Amino acid sequence: MDRQQSISRRRVAVSAVLTAAALVAVGMTAAPNAQAADLNVAKNAGFESGLANWTCTAGTSVSTPVHGGTAALKATPAGQDNARCSQTVAVKPGATYTLSAWTQGSYAYLGASGTGTTDVSTWSPGSTEWKQLTTTFKAGPSTKSVTVYTHGWYGQSAYYVDDLSVFGPDGGGGTDPEPGIPTAPAGLTVSGPTASSLNLSWSAVTGASSYHVYRGGTKVQTVTGTSATVTGLSANTSYDFQVSAANAAGESPKSATVSGRTNPGDTGPGPNPNVPKHALTGYWQNFNNGATVQKLRDVQAQYDIIAVSFADSTTTPGQIVFNLDPAVGYTNVADFKADIAAKKQAGKSVIISVGGEKGNVTLNSDASATAFANSAYQLMQEYGFNGVDIDLEHGVNSTYLTKALRQLSAKAGANMVLTMAPQTIDMQSTGTEYFKTALAVKDILTVVNMQYYNSGSMLGCDGKVYSQGSVDFLTALACIQLEGGLDPSQVGIGVPASTRGAGSGYVSPAIVNNALDCLTKGNGCGNFKPTKTYPALRGAMTWSTNWDATAGNAWSNAVGPHVHGLP
Incomplete structure (x- = not known):
């Protein structure tokens, strides 16, 4: 190495040190390269949109039992069909992902195939309560998509799955968007009066996970369905009702106000007058x-x-x-x-x-x-x-x-x-x-x-x-x-x-x-x-x-x- 090259390289090193010192002097530091946060790359992971994004040999979205939200997968094996539901998710080559899901009911399996490395699976022999299954997999160096799946077992009864997650780096497919605040419910009606109760029903709101029922401006119930019975009312009295929709993002405006009146006392035998009172x-x-x-x-x-x-x-x-x-x-x-x-x-x-x-x-x-x-x-x-x-x-x-x-x-x-x-x-x-x-x-x-x-x-x-x-x-x-x-x-x-x-x-x-x-x-x-x-x-x-x-x-x-x- 000649003398001139040595001097030049020392000048570059000194310049770098001075630059770092200058950044510290004004309260700044040199930032590393930004890394995107890990996310759930599965779509419709809670089956809130039915079986959208999933391919199932058998199954349906049900409102009970659920682990979170308002829906879950129910699938029942029959004959030679193990009721398999699968989804292909976008992954980042070489990245590691945590695969998990909550299960209930009979035998339930959870796995990933086409990983480009070692395919994985885990299972539960069945539970009357929600139980979480978890495993991990690593995408191969050129793997950009992986199939995740769940299924039951031959000849067994129904199994349930909810809140499935494939957690890791975004492979380009993103994740489900965060829910927005739902719109106000429409179609609120009052029916079925007794001396002490009234029935309410309304139209479902997309993206809503629950509904709040208001009587005279005061919240009296929270329900997950599109109907409610308000009890403890006085006979022969008019009441005003409103309903709002809610999810993780917040609560919607209240619906239009609808009024209903309770019956004036003992209603006798109720529906079907041909049946005796007792x-x-x-x-x-x-x-x-x-x-x-x-x-x-x-x-x-x-x-x-x-x-x-x-x-x-x-x-x-x-x-x-x-x-x-x-x-x-x-x-x-x-x-x-x-x-x-x-x-x-x-x-x-x-x-x-x-x-x-x-x-x-x-x-x-x-x-x-x-x-x-x-x-x-x-x-x-x-x-x-x-x-x-x-x-x-x-x-x-x-x-x-x-x-x-x-x-x-x-x-x-x-x-x-x-x-x-x-x-x-x-x-x-x-x-x-x-x-x-x-x-x-x-x-x-x-x-x-x-x-x-x-x-x-x-x-x-x-x-x-x-x-x-x-x-x-x-x-x-x-x-x-x-x-x-x-x-x-x-x-x-x-x-x-x-x-x-x-x-x-x-x-x-x-x-x-x-x-x-x-x-x-x-x-x-x-x-x-x-x-x-x-x-x-x-x-x-x-x-x-x-x-x-x-x-x-x-x-x-x-x-x-x-x-x-x-x-």
């Missing part, structure tokens, strides 16, 4: 399971509502048919129809029950809702049924069941009898699908006869645990419905007619009568005593008229006159 409901078995085989004409006269059990589903989702079982003794369908007509002539309501322990009807789309309404109405016309009973024990989608029942009501008219028989777990809170359905159709609902059997211990409305077989169990669980928005005329107590009628939960007719007195009069209670009485309570239900007959009609002979003698 009614006894019994299920009639269209099969022989060891109980007394009956024809409809033999059903005890104490029963006001007779639920023919059960309709059958078809291969068309939502569609139901009725097949008279020869085991019940009818030689032809005409005699069965004649018995229905005779019961109706005697002032009874005969309805077709849908579901049961082994029955299932799929209602998860507009098409299936319409198929249900059309086929149920056809059965009403063909057989003379007064209405329907919803006894679905294998899952309810409140959105589409509500649509189906409203379509059926529009066809059948105001005299249609609509009853429900949910299990105790289905009515533990107003957030369950069954309870949401009952509230959504409150203006056309006759009675909910919750099944107080085959359930084990449950929570009462006071937050305490009560065991089957006691007056406290019957009253504390009924209180949840009575205080949760249903009118007392829409609440009944459902119990087995004998010890053989259910696996557990049988109570003597005396305990049933004590529970009825406790709820309507405030006497006959156990340790639990409601804060007020409900004189308009509809009555009681039993499974079944056949098991009742097997025991010499002891249940209906004791409970029937008591129900009909309520205030």
Whole structure:
């Protein structure tokens, strides 16, 4: 190296030092190259937009259960299909990504393929609560896209996925945009007045994750759906309501104000005036399971509502048919129809029950809702049924069941009898699908006869645990419905007619009568005593008229006159 080069290089080094010193002197530092923040490169990762951006062999976006937001993926394997959903995401070559998702239900797998390095996967054997699956992968040196996927396992039940994330450097595809503040809801309407409540409904708002309900300018509820029941109102009083939409970005302006007036006091029997104010409901078995085989004409006269059990589903989702079982003794369908007509002539309501322990009807789309309404109405016309009973024990989608029942009501008219028989777990809170359905159709609902059997211990409305077989169990669980928005005329107590009628939960007719007195009069209670009485309570239900007959009609002979003698 010659002397001149050495001097030049020293001058460059000194110049660099002086420059750095000058920056420090004025409070500045030399900045490194800026790095973009990591982000979730998956699109529609919470399934809020249905299955957009996803390719699924089976699956749908559902509103419950969800881990975050208002939707999640539900997928059910069938046959050789493991219900796989996948998405191709843009990645940065050589970058490392964290893949995660929240899962619930049956077996759930999460993985990434086409990574250009080592493909990865992880899985959960199933959980009744949300559980997070997490793994990592590295993109190959020339890999610009990777397929991430989730699936279940062959022959297993449905699995749920929500809030999936592929977290790492942006590969050029970006991420979902942050939500903007939603617009104000439109279409707010008030319906279904009782003496103490009003039903509200409105149109969905794109991007909204919840809705705030205002009464007289004060927020009284927050819900995730597009309907609400406002309770605790005064009789014969006008109220003003507004609704706003909200998400992570904020709350929308309030909707236009809509007014509604409550009814002027005790509304009597409510929907369907042909049903007595206090009614006894019994299920009639269209099969022989060891109980007394009956024809409809033999059903005890104490029963006001007779639920023919059960309709059958078809291969068309939502569609139901009725097949008279020869085991019940009818030689032809005409005699069965004649018995229905005779019961109706005697002032009874005969309805077709849908579901049961082994029955299932799929209602998860507009098409299936319409198929249900059309086929149920056809059965009403063909057989003379007064209405329907919803006894679905294998899952309810409140959105589409509500649509189906409203379509059926529009066809059948105001005299249609609509009853429900949910299990105790289905009515533990107003957030369950069954309870949401009952509230959504409150203006056309006759009675909910919750099944107080085959359930084990449950929570009462006071937050305490009560065991089957006691007056406290019957009253504390009924209180949840009575205080949760249903009118007392829409609440009944459902119990087995004998010890053989259910696996557990049988109570003597005396305990049933004590529970009825406790709820309507405030006497006959156990340790639990409601804060007020409900004189308009509809009555009681039993499974079944056949098991009742097997025991010499002891249940209906004791409970029937008591129900009909309520205030």
